[in-house]
Amino acid sequence: MAIAKAERLMNLALCLLGTRRPLSKRELRGSIEAYLEAGTDDSFNRMFERDKDDLRELGLVIETVENLDGDAGYLARRDSNRLPAITLDAEEAAALGLAAKVWQQARLAGAASGALQKLRAAGMPEAEDPYEGHQSALEPRIPVHETAFEPLMLACRDRRPVVFDYRKANAARPETRHVEPWTLECWRGHWYLAGWDRERGAERVFRLSRITGKVRSRAGSFTAEVPDVVTVRETVESWAGETATRSALIKLRQGSGYPLRARATAVRDLGDGWDELAIPYGHGLDAWLVELGPEVVVLEPADLRADVVDRLRAVAKD
Numbered sequence: 001m002a003i004a005k006a007e008r009l010m011n012l013a014l015c016l017l018g019t020r021r022p023l024s025k026r027e028l029r030g031s032i033e034a035y036l037e038a039g040t041d042d043s044f045n046r047m048f049e050r051d052k053d054d055l056r057e058l059g060l061v062i063e064t065v066e067n068l069d070g071d072a073g074y075l076a077r078r079d080s081n082r083l084p085a086i087t088l089d090a091e092e093a094a095a096l097g098l099a100a101k102v103w104q105q106a107r108l109a110g111a112a113s114g115a116l117q118k119l120r121a122a123g124m125p126e127a128e129d130p131y132e133g134h135q136s137a138l139e140p141r142i143p144v145h146e147t148a149f150e151p152l153m154l155a156c157r158d159r160r161p162v163v164f165d166y167r168k169a170n171a172a173r174p175e176t177r178h179v180e181p182w183t184l185e186c187w188r189g190h191w192y193l194a195g196w197d198r199e200r201g202a203e204r205v206f207r208l209s210r211i212t213g214k215v216r217s218r219a220g221s222f223t224a225e226v227p228d229v230v231t232v233r234e235t236v237e238s239w240a241g242e243t244a245t246r247s248a249l250i251k252l253r254q255g256s257g258y259p260l261r262a263r264a265t266a267v268r269d270l271g272d273g274w275d276e277l278a279i280p281y282g283h284g285l286d287a288w289l290v291e292l293g294p295e296v297v298v299l300e301p302a303d304l305r306a307d308v309v310d311r312l313r314a315v316a317k318d
Helices: 002-017 025-031 041-057 090-102 108-121 149-158 229-240 258-263 285-291 302-317
Strands: 063-066 072-075 162-166 175-187 190-197 202-207 211-217 246-253 266-271 274-281 296-300
Touching (some): 002 025, 002 041, 025 041, 025 072, 149 162, 149 211, 175 202, 258 274, 285 302, 296 302
Antiparallel strands (some): 162 175, 162 211, 246 274, 266 274
16 A cells, blocks of 8 residues: 555656646546546545645645636745755865775665765765875674674664564564564664664664564554664663673683673682673673673673573573
8 A cells, every 4th residue: 555655646746746737636637547546526535635735745845736727736846946065165075984984784785886976976065185106904784693783773663563582592482572663773783773662652762683583563653652763872882781880790700701891890810711700791792692602601790691601501492
């Protein structure tokens, strides 16, 4: 239904933009197939009025002109609907160029480079690159390996509920989740989805690498209010372990776990190739520690140690 309406609106916009004189309702009905299929005049009139209002909300300037017979005609003049010239300064051009370089995977790479080419063709200035000739130095990258990224990105954009199978780190089997997706956030090289879990009736964050199978879209609108971007970002960082609320004491093998060492507030050499670290942490540290396997041992608190052991046992069952 959404595709059919979009096609109908596009056809109406093309008809109004492609004529030099106002077109009557009768002419428009005879030119657009969807209007021809309208059962009665009343249903056509209601459909046409809704479409006309939708196009105006999208920014199309539609004029209503009365002819000599008193009938109304409709016209969208090209000069009234022409986009202004693109004007970007050097800093704005540099920002767009950097954004286009960031996306180097999935279908986003082609879209980004294509958009950049169109902007340059329209007169966007070339940004000066202080590292030109040193391409092997540093270039920005956002890794996107998860197949769930693109359908979730589109679902966030279109505000569409989704369903997917999700396996928690300490679970042997995935569970089906019904989610209203809010936004995607990248933290420490991993992508997370923040949204409203309908069955649990609460805000939840999901790591994309733990989504199994396909992401399926569902009809209907959101049932929970979408918070602002700052709130969602804080939630993602908190669930991923960015917000420190407690302190843990761990034993870490020397020469490993450098991100943990960077966060440590105290380090003590235990000998035999091991160090003792005090780590401030929040939600998600247990999943991070499991990834280090035998390189780390949790000394305290006891609940964190138990969570790590449960996750390792779930992995061992596989």
